[in-house]
Amino acid sequence: MTSRFDSYRDPVEPRRRGSGGGRKKKRHGAGAMDGSREERMVPDMQFESYYGKPVVKAPPWEWPIGTYLFLGGVAGGSALLGAGAQLSNRPILRRNSRLAAFTAASVGSLALIADLGRPERLLHMFRVFKLSSPMNVGSWILASFSTLAAVSAAAEADDLTGRRLPLPQVARTVTHQAAAPTAGLIAGALGAPLAVYTAVLFGDTSNPAWNSAKFHLPFLFVSSASAASGGLGMLTTPVAEAGPARALAVVGAACDVAATKAMHAQIDEISMEPYEHGTAGKLLHWAERLVIAGGLGALIGGGNRKIAAASGAALLAGSALTRFGVLEAGLHSVTDPKYVIEPQKRRLEDRVNAGDTGEGITTAG
Numbered sequence: 001m002t003s004r005f006d007s008y009r010d011p012v013e014p015r016r017r018g019s020g021g022g023r024k025k026k027r028h029g030a031g032a033m034d035g036s037r038e039e040r041m042v043p044d045m046q047f048e049s050y051y052g053k054p055v056v057k058a059p060p061w062e063w064p065i066g067t068y069l070f071l072g073g074v075a076g077g078s079a080l081l082g083a084g085a086q087l088s089n090r091p092i093l094r095r096n097s098r099l100a101a102f103t104a105a106s107v108g109s110l111a112l113i114a115d116l117g118r119p120e121r122l123l124h125m126f127r128v129f130k131l132s133s134p135m136n137v138g139s140w141i142l143a144s145f146s147t148l149a150a151v152s153a154a155a156e157a158d159d160l161t162g163r164r165l166p167l168p169q170v171a172r173t174v175t176h177q178a179a180a181p182t183a184g185l186i187a188g189a190l191g192a193p194l195a196v197y198t199a200v201l202f203g204d205t206s207n208p209a210w211n212s213a214k215f216h217l218p219f220l221f222v223s224s225a226s227a228a229s230g231g232l233g234m235l236t237t238p239v240a241e242a243g244p245a246r247a248l249a250v251v252g253a254a255c256d257v258a259a260t261k262a263m264h265a266q267i268d269e270i271s272m273e274p275y276e277h278g279t280a281g282k283l284l285h286w287a288e289r290l291v292i293a294g295g296l297g298a299l300i301g302g303g304n305r306k307i308a309a310a311s312g313a314a315l316l317a318g319s320a321l322t323r324f325g326v327l328e329a330g331l332h333s334v335t336d337p338k339y340v341i342e343p344q345k346r347r348l349e350d351r352v353n354a355g356d357t358g359e360g361i362t363t364a365g
Contacts, residue, residue, distance in 0.1 A: 055340040056206050058331060064115035069198050069323035070228070071108030072142070073221060074316075075101045076195035077229025077248070079149060083188025084244050086181065093245065095156040096236045098184060100229070101191075102153035105146045112142075134204050138197035145194050148187040155180035195225035202330065208340045209333035210326075212271035213263055217326065220259040224319045226252025227291055231315030234298060234308045246302040249315055253295025256322070260288055270342045274329040283325035290318030 082097030113119050125139035155175050158165045163172065199221035203214025210217065226248050233245025264272060274280055297311030333339040 054334045055337045056208065056334045058334045059205070059207060061115060061327065061331070063324075064111040066324040066327045067111040068108045068115070069221075069327065070320045071104040071111065072198060073195045073225030073319060073323070074228050074232060075104035075108060075145070075149070076191035076193075077225040077252075078104060078191075078232060079145070079184075079187040079194075080191035081188075081229055081233055081245060081248060082152070083185050083191075085241075086184050088244065090241045090244070093233060093237045093241045094184075095160065097229075097233060097245075098149070098152045098156045100232055100236070101187065102146075102149040105142070105149050105194075109142065109146060134197055134201040138194075138201060141190060141193050141197055145187055145190045148183040148190070151175065152180045152184035152187060192222060196222050202326070207330045207333060208271065208343060209274040209329045212267055212343060213275075216259060216263045216266070220256065220263070220322065220326075223252050223255035223259050224291075224322045227256050227294065227315045228252070228319035230298070231294060231312035231319075233312070234302065235312035235316070239303055239305055239308055242302070242308065245312075246298050246308070249298040249302075249312070250295055253291050253298070253315060253318075256291050256318075257288065257295075260284075268343065268346065270339060270346075274333040274339060275325070278328075278332055280325045280329035280332055283321045283328060287318045287321035287325055290314045290321065294318060 078097045078101040082094050082101060085091075085094035085097055113122055116122060122139070125136055126143065128136065129140060130136040154165070158167065158172065158175070165172075167175070196218045199217035200214075202210040203217055205211060230245045230247070230249025230252055234242050234249060237245060263275070275284055291314075294311045294314035297307050297314065301307030302311065
């Protein structure tokens, strides 16, 4: 007995068969990835951005911030060197270091204000004191350091001009005998925080290149500042008094190279790419060459005035290129979503493999 369903034919079947009854060959990529016969309605997509915009917003910082990063390091290291020269009775090195600290802090502050656009924006940072904000803490460090550096530099400038600055005698006496020595020592103590706080600020952002190196940038910035300030001391001070400057330059250069190598060895390949390629890569590669050359020159030929000056100039240039290279790496890293997405996926995978599979698991590191 024949059922009425025996004559039923799937209306879709003719479309699935050719004239010879055989199955048509599928277009490459037409089937689903799981092997089913259903066609994918959406083609494979390469993730690039959200509606044409970067995943992470680029920081609004340009070359003035690079200048500030460099000069802040020089100021901090020079103040530390000036304090050491004061305690070891090296008047020429003390004078040069104090004047360098004040000049670098002043010009760096002008660069910072230029980047902000309006000077009053800097004043807004002093309405509160917030330990959880590296930018706020850094603003207070900069203001305190600049004031103290100005006091100690005023005494040196007064001596340099034959005590002809328009100061009342009482003010001159207090400045030279009490204010300048005390201010010089306190400024020296604030030198390291001034040199390092910008690295902490960078690492505290969501910028992928800076955040991935947040444990390495502080060491790199302090080392770079030490090399630069030691190099400036070698450049401006006779070799007879420049011994502490040479020592600071050699130690700073060695630690700079060590911090750079540690970054390359410990940061994953994707996160390290912005530091190795493009403009940032060129700047940082040249910075490493100059720092090595300057450090070796200070170690081997620092007793020769010409070699000391050339080594000091190389260390200053290397430090400047380091700061601009790190800045450029951060600016470049937000232009490609892979520098944001790939490290997040890797961190998520690590947490899942470690057994952290709670409901609150995120891709954050």
